[in-house]
Amino acid sequence: MNKMKNAMTIDVEDYFQVSAFENKFNSSDWDDIAPRVEANTNRLLDLFAEKDAKATFFTLGWVAQRFPDLIKRIAREGHEVASHGTMHKRATDQSRSEFKADVGDAKRLLEDIVGEPVVGYRAPSFSFTKDNQWVYEVLSEEGYKYSSSIYPVVHDHYGIPDAPRFRYETESGVDEIPLSTLTVLGKNIPISGGGYFRLYPYMFSRYAIQLFKAKDQEPYIFYLHPWEVDAKQPRVEGVSAKTRFRHYINLKRVESRLSQLLTDFEWSSMADIYGYEG
Ligand SMILES: [Zn+2]
Numbered sequence: 206m207n208k209m210k211n212a213m214t215i216d217v218e219d220y221f222q223v224s225a226f227e228n229k230f231n232s233s234d235w236d237d238i239a240p241r242v243e244a245n246t247n248r249l250l251d252l253f254a255e256k257d258a259k260a261t262f263f264t265l266g267w268v269a270q271r272f273p274d275l276i277k278r279i280a281r282e283g284h285e286v287a288s289h290g291t292m293h294k295r296a297t298d299q300s301r302s303e304f305k306a307d308v309g310d311a312k313r314l315l316e317d318i319v320g321e322p323v324v325g326y327r328a329p330s331f332s333f334t335k336d337n338q339w340v341y342e343v344l345s346e347e348g349y350k351y352s353s354s355i356y357p358v359v360h361d362h363y364g365i366p367d368a369p370r371f372r373y374e375t376e377s378g379v380d381e382i383p384l385s386t387l388t389v390l391g392k393n394i395p396i397s398g399g400g401y402f403r404l405y406p407y408m409f410s411r412y413a414i415q416l417f418k419a420k421d422q423e424p425y426i427f428y429l430h431p432w433e434v435d436a437k438q439p440r441v442e443g444v445s446a447k448t449r450f451r452h453y454i455n456l457k458r459v460e461s462r463l464s465q466l467l468t469d470f471e472w473s474s475m476a477d478i479y480g481y482e483g
Contacts, residue, residue, distance in 0.1 A: 213253070220242075246262075258467045296354075301343060304340060305346065325475055328340070341376065387413055399430070427472075
């Protein structure tokens with residue numbers, strides 16, 4: 206494992222597929238909405254190319270099916286193509302057989318497009334809990350080698366607060382690589398990106414990462430969605446003030462912050478840092 210490097214991870218999905226809007230958009234209607242994920246992911250790829258950074262793209266099968274050239278570009282430019290399942294359903298909302306089909310279909314589809322094994326998986330909305338640990342058996346059955354689906358924090362929608370903070374092997378043999386936290390006064394503080402990266406000033410994020418690197422000496426794992434660099438995305442009406450705040454806060458600042466983040470730290474894919482090969 207390369208402990209100096211940090212993992213840049215992107216969950217490739219469109220703005221209307223996020224769990225916070227699941228009651229607003231039926232998945233059967235997704236095809237009727239003007240997609241923005243391809244353009245947004247291409248912007249990220251341009252930025253990564255400019256900064257010579259590599260990343261892991263946890264991609265929805267739904268997106269891959271519609272934009273195979275985008276997936277090919279991700280692979281061609283030296284990034285890792287990984288799986289975010291097919292239809293962005295939380296593991297907690299699926300039976301074992303539904304979950305198996307969702308993660309298996311996504312893997313086969315992505316592998317058909319890139320012509321290489323896909324070994325990584327991230328669950329929608331970090332929806333692995335203490336009650337559904339069978340998910341790792343299914344990931345193993347489907348040929349995955351690692352998952353990055355646990356946020357060891359207290360949060361209203363996800364997280365296992367007392368989960369290990371760093372890579373561990375589950376009983377199935379599949380590794381879990383949790384999202385990064387800082388331990389402050391015995392509590393895990395989320396510092397892994399997404400909404401927190403938009404909420405806090407960049408200097409705070411940078412300081413938190415520096416502190417993490419100094420204290421824990423582990424790869425730091427950052428995550429972001431393509432829609433987070435898209436300040437012009439259509440605003441979804443009729444959602445709660447909290448959801449609106451979480452989804453839209455500081456979108457216009459993300460691209461410049463990300464650019465700075467790519468300059469300030471060294472980035473690579475999960476597969477490269479942790480030594481997974483297809
Ligand atoms: Zn997602």
